[in-house]
Amino acid sequence: MTPKEFNNIIDKLPTTPRLPILFVGHGNPMNAIEDNIYSRAWKQLEFQLPKPKAILSISAHWLSSDTSVHISKKPRTIHDFWGFPDELYKIEYPCPGAPDFAMATQEIVNKTTVLKDVEWGLDHGTWSVLHHMYPNAEIPVYQLSINLTKTTLWHYELAKELAPLREKGVLIMGSGNIVHNLSRLAWEPNATPYDWAEEFDQQSKKLIIEENHRSLIEYEKLGPAAKLAIPTPDHYWPLIYVLGLQKKNESVSFPIEGIALGSVGMRTVLIGESLDSARRNG
Ligand code: ZN
Numbered sequence: 001m002t003p004k005e006f007n008n009i010i011d012k013l014p015t016t017p018r019l020p021i022l023f024v025g026h027g028n029p030m031n032a033i034e035d036n037i038y039s040r041a042w043k044q045l046e047f048q049l050p051k052p053k054a055i056l057s058i059s060a061h062w063l064s065s066d067t068s069v070h071i072s073k074k075p076r077t078i079h080d081f082w083g084f085p086d087e088l089y090k091i092e093y094p095c096p097g098a099p100d101f102a103m104a105t106q107e108i109v110n111k112t113t114v115l116k117d118v119e120w121g122l123d124h125g126t127w128s129v130l131h132h133m134y135p136n137a138e139i140p141v142y143q144l145s146i147n148l149t150k151t152t153l154w155h156y157e158l159a160k161e162l163a164p165l166r167e168k169g170v171l172i173m174g175s176g177n178i179v180h181n182l183s184r185l186a187w188e189p190n191a192t193p194y195d196w197a198e199e200f201d202q203q204s205k206k207l208i209i210e211e212n213h214r215s216l217i218e219y220e221k222l223g224p225a226a227k228l229a230i231p232t233p234d235h236y237w238p239l240i241y242v243l244g245l246q247k248k249n250e251s252v253s254f255p256i257e258g259i260a261l262g263s264v265g266m267r268t269v270l271i272g273e274s275l276d277s278a279r280r281n282g
Contacts, residue, residue, distance in 0.1 A: 010104040016169040019052055020272030023174040023242040024129050025256065026060075027264045029081045032128035033088055036189075038266050041256040042132035048255060048274045053169030054098040054140045056105065056162070059125030060176035060235040064145040067109070067158070068117040071102040075141065076121035093127035098140035101170055105144065108165070111158045117145070125175040125238075146237055152217050155237050159244025166272075172245060174238030178204050179229040179265030186262030193259035200229035201257075201265045208252055208269060213243050229265070239269065246271045253277075 024042070031039050061080055077092045106114040122130075126143060144162075146155070162172060179197045186192075193201075203225065207216050217240065219226050230236045246252075256268035 009100065009107050010164055010168065013100065013104060013168040015167055016053070017050065018166045018272065019050060019169065019171050020270055020274055021166065021172045021242050021245045022049070022271075023176070023239045023269040025177045025264070025266040025268055026125050026129050026175050027177060027260050027266050029084055029088060029124045029128055032091055032124065032131050037258065038256060038260070039132050041268070042129055043135075045133045045255060045268075048270070048276055049171065050275060052139060052171035054101045054142065055130070055171045055173055056101065056165060057122070057126040057130075057141060057143045058146065058172070058174045058238050058241045059123050059143060060146070060238055061123035061125040062120060062143055062145045063148045063234055065147065065149055066115055066145070067112050067147045068115045068120070068145040069102045069105050070097065070117045070120045070143045071099045072097045072118050072121070073099055075143075077127055078121050078123045080123045091127070091131060093122055093131055093137050095122075095130070095134075095137040096140040098142040101140070101165070101168070102142045104168065105142075105162065105165065109158065109161045111154075111161055112147070114144075120145070126173075129173075129175060146234070148234070152219070152233060152237065152240055155240045156213065156217055156244040159241040162241075163245055166245065172242070174240075174242040176235035176238035177265050178236060178239055178267055179259060179263065180235035181228055181231050181263040183231065184228070184263040188261075191260075191262040194228070194262055196225040196228040197259050197263050197265065199225040201259060201267060205254065205267065208243070211246070211248075213246075216240070216243060242269060242271060251277060
């Protein structure tokens with residue numbers, strides 16, 4: 001491949017109306033097989049979104065010391081959890097990969113060198129949600145890793161460079177949890193949320209509505225509830241990618257809300273025009 005051809009991958013992909021962007025709170029891996037309020041709501045997302053040509057997932061469960069994009073034609077289903085029922089380990093999500101879109105992604109990022117990866121596949125941050133959202137597994141899916149050595153602001157800025165993919169039919173999905181403190185888990189289905197979990201869930205919702213991205217990037221300054229909600233940034237950073245991709249005044253909605261297991265926020269953030277809003281407006 002000559003350098004000129006390499007620079008043209010993105011341009012060769014047909015242009016589409018701009019797709020919305022989605023942050024999903026994935027929570028407990030058991031959501032992949034349970035019929036509950038979250039998995040039922042994930043099933044509905046398919047009907048709220050225009051059908052994408054490919055899905056780029058930025059999952060809290062692919063952390064690396066670089067930025068890698070998975071390019072295989074047949075990504076494997078990774079069962080990256082321990083001590084769960086056999087049924088969960090038997091789930092496969094046999095979707096195609098998206099090598100063309102992955103190479104286009106590599107091409108459009110200037111902030112860092114994006115490495116090609118053939119080892120990873122789809123971790124449960126991605127497939128536990130897509131298994132409900134697109135049960136036929138016909139839409140190609142690929143993942144971008146999260147560089148653990150970088151700052152929150154760096155991830156926000158990197159996300160902005162991914163914006164052209166939205167006009168190439170790619171649904172960019174961050175998968176994590178805004179509130180995520182596993183050391184405080186209350187392992188029962190109807191556990192009462194901790195006060196600090198509720199508080200930060202509401203505080204972050206308000207800041208998202210206000211498009212106050214600066215405060216969300218500098219979450220360490222938001223006080224004790226934020227500290228307890230985000231003990232480590234891995235599950236929070238996928239939200240930062242989605243915020244980085246928001247255009248000025250693009251609409252925001254929250255198709256799913258709630259706190260599971262006392263300390264895991266299940267809030268989903270949908271930015272941009274959903275099919276529902278398109279119907280209302282047109
Ligand atoms: Zn997780």
